[in-house]
Amino acid sequence: MTTTLDRPGHSVRDHMTPSRYRISRTRQDTRDTFTVVLEPVDGPMLHYKAGQFTMLDAFGVGEVPISISGDPTRPGPLEHTIRDVGAVTHALIAAPRGAVLGVRGPYGTSWDVADGEGGDVVVVAGGIGLAPLRPALMEIVAHRERYGRVVLLYGARTPEDILFGDELRSWARDRGVVVEVTVDNGQHAWRGKVGLVTNLVPRAGFDPHATLALVCGPEVMMRSAAQALVARGVPGDRVRLSLERSMKCGVGLCGHCQIRELFACVDGPVLGYDRLAPLLSIREL
Amino acid sequence: MADDTRIMLPQGLDRLIEVLEGRGYAVVAPTVRTGAVSLAEVHGADDLPWGVGDEQEAGRYRLTERDDGKVFAQAAAAPGMKATLFPPDELIWRGRRSGSQFEVTDTGVDHVRPTAFLGVRGCDLRALAQHDRVLAGRAFPDARYVRRREGAFIAAVTCTDPGGTCFCTSMGGGPHPESDYDLALTELSDPHRFVVEVGTDLGAEVLAEVDTVPATADDEAAVTTAVAEATMRMGRTMDTDGLRDLLYAAAESPVWDDVGNRCLTCMNCTMVCPTCFCTTVQDVSVLGSADAERRRVWDSCFSEEFAHIHGGSLRTEVRSRYRQWLTHKLAAWQDQFDALGCVGCGRCITWCPVGIDLTAEVAKIRASAGIPVAGGMR
Numbered sequence: 001m002t003t004t005l006d007r008p009g010h011s012v013r014d015h016m017t018p019s020r021y022r023i024s025r026t027r028q029d030t031r032d033t034f035t036v037v038l039e040p041v042d043g044p045m046l047h048y049k050a051g052q053f054t055m056l057d058a059f060g061v062g063e064v065p066i067s068i069s070g071d072p073t074r075p076g077p078l079e080h081t082i083r084d085v086g087a088v089t090h091a092l093i094a095a096p097r098g099a100v101l102g103v104r105g106p107y108g109t110s111w112d113v114a115d116g117e118g119g120d121v122v123v124v125a126g127g128i129g130l131a132p133l134r135p136a137l138m139e140i141v142a143h144r145e146r147y148g149r150v151v152l153l154y155g156a157r158t159p160e161d162i163l164f165g166d167e168l169r170s171w172a173r174d175r176g177v178v179v180e181v182t183v184d185n186g187q188h189a190w191r192g193k194v195g196l197v198t199n200l201v202p203r204a205g206f207d208p209h210a211t212l213a214l215v216c217g218p219e220v221m222m223r224s225a226a227q228a229l230v231a232r233g234v235p236g237d238r239v240r241l242s243l244e245r246s247m248k249c250g251v252g253l254c255g256h257c258q259i260r261e262l263f264a265c266v267d268g269p270v271l272g273y274d275r276l277a278p279l280l281s282i283r284e285l
Numbered sequence: 286m287a288d289d290t291r292i293m294l295p296q297g298l299d300r301l302i303e304v305l306e307g308r309g310y311a312v313v314a315p316t317v318r319t320g321a322v323s324l325a326e327v328h329g330a331d332d333l334p335w336g337v338g339d340e341q342e343a344g345r346y347r348l349t350e351r352d353d354g355k356v357f358a359q360a361a362a363a364p365g366m367k368a369t370l371f372p373p374d375e376l377i378w379r380g381r382r383s384g385s386q387f388e389v390t391d392t393g394v395d396h397v398r399p400t401a402f403l404g405v406r407g408c409d410l411r412a413l414a415q416h417d418r419v420l421a422g423r424a425f426p427d428a429r430y431v432r433r434r435e436g437a438f439i440a441a442v443t444c445t446d447p448g449g450t451c452f453c454t455s456m457g458g459g460p461h462p463e464s465d466y467d468l469a470l471t472e473l474s475d476p477h478r479f480v481v482e483v484g485t486d487l488g489a490e491v492l493a494e495v496d497t498v499p500a501t502a503d504d505e506a507a508v509t510t511a512v513a514e515a516t517m518r519m520g521r522t523m524d525t526d527g528l529r530d531l532l533y534a535a536a537e538s539p540v541w542d543d544v545g546n547r548c549l550t551c552m553n554c555t556m557v558c559p560t561c562f563c564t565t566v567q568d569v570s571v572l573g574s575a576d577a578e579r580r581r582v583w584d585s586c587f588s589e590e591f592a593h594i595h596g597g598s599l600r601t602e603v604r605s606r607y608r609q610w611l612t613h614k615l616a617a618w619q620d621q622f623d624a625l626g627c628v629g630c631g632r633c634i635t636w637c638p639v640g641i642d643l644t645a646e647v648a649k650i651r652a653s654a655g656i657p658v659a660g661g662m663r
Contacts, residue, residue, distance in 0.1 A: 016581075020387070059382055063568075086595065095385065096385055248565050249566075252424070253425065253564070254565065255586070284600045285609075
């Protein structure tokens, strides 16, 4: 019996080695969250779509997946908004201006905001979850006339934790975005809403049958928000969630980010709630 | 069998190894290491396990002496080809820091010595085909695997002595190598000889440098008999019918609680599994040096850290981790890669310290779903 040995192809590109980017500045957004602004050292600036992430490397410390938070509609430096929660994120936000970081990507699926053109868009964000949604909002306000009502429902822990406050005000004032902010803990001089962001969904002004909903935040918050949106009549496939999972490679090889048959890094991070609902309802899947 | 099928006598193995080494290959073959037959580098036929047999059962592995002097008469070696083509610890890249800058000085991709495998089984070849699909056949292939794989030479053997934990025939395979080999040997007794089938031009070229004679119709009939006998000696079976839907529907089955109470999360099963491919990275910097490197090491879905995100692990319970492993291997793999992720080599059963047997666990899930039991031990 003679068979052919199908040896895989030659000279495959290595996806695990980073390109170098230099920090042009680091802006402190809140007490624990910073936006790191990067310019390429080795080649051209990467092109990305709203919702994609990169693997960001602090030399000798490690590499983590971070969503791109900059404006995808305009050429400019690469922005990531990072919460200081671990050794790698701390090294990334503490690196001085001029320091060189490693970048791989961009990876993953996009919000595909243009699917919402001609209808309303509801964006529901919790905490640092606003960062991956910022490029989507920037894409919408850059083409504001293509959309109907645009609503941002945003929940933060305290008034001091509100991200991108100036932008929220300017989108509300100049771009016709309905911005509703709520906080978990509103002592001090807070005169706004207090409570869960998901509680804002039932009364928000949008047409559920012509709406694209984009949701990012802690998983429990995303589940409640998606349920509230579906309860209002938004079809499950028009509700998109961006998932956080452990990722060591970003390209579907390390296996860490699997949710049953999905690799969150290549099939996601942005996925339709119609596909996710049965998976997210099983504990520890 | 084709016209180019040849007969090689036992002394031909030494010459075959010599020819392969002469062509620049590291020859990896079954050899006795720390009380088990493992695939490791050999330098001559003396390094092969002549007259060594094995007994494999759930949580049990023993070497035996054989009086027929056969060399490849064992079931699956631990570890298999995975440890060579997809090493448990390898360099991803190394860099040098200067101030707050760094440069990449090495990516490891080029340090690959071609390997010739001698004595690998049908289950190993089918696992290799899975790794080709997972690691080399997707949008982002693994450059290091591809480099090793494309340089590999494969002299497979017919598995004439399957073990007590084997069930390759349930998973669509069998004792005879069917594809992805350069040469395929079947070891026969009376007289002791190897029937050698040629799979590729490269295989024919290598074999031409070894003393052989044409195989006769009797030799070829003896191969057919040996394969048929081995097929009947699988120690276990698994019913794969509707397995994907069965396991997806069984996500909350009490079977996971039961197996979760027995599993030690030692990760042996994922280490010996020839298709498991999960890895993590380790960043290593040497104190007092400007160099640091990132290494990729095998990881396991049985560790609590595996699914760790900020705030904690997503799979804190053992039942969730065993469910992840088995459901991935037998169900989700079908959606991801259009195949079963298990080749029925039985390694995970043999090397489990508490003897957990996935064929039995699947049978229990089937039974608890109200479907008559088929599968498990014969």
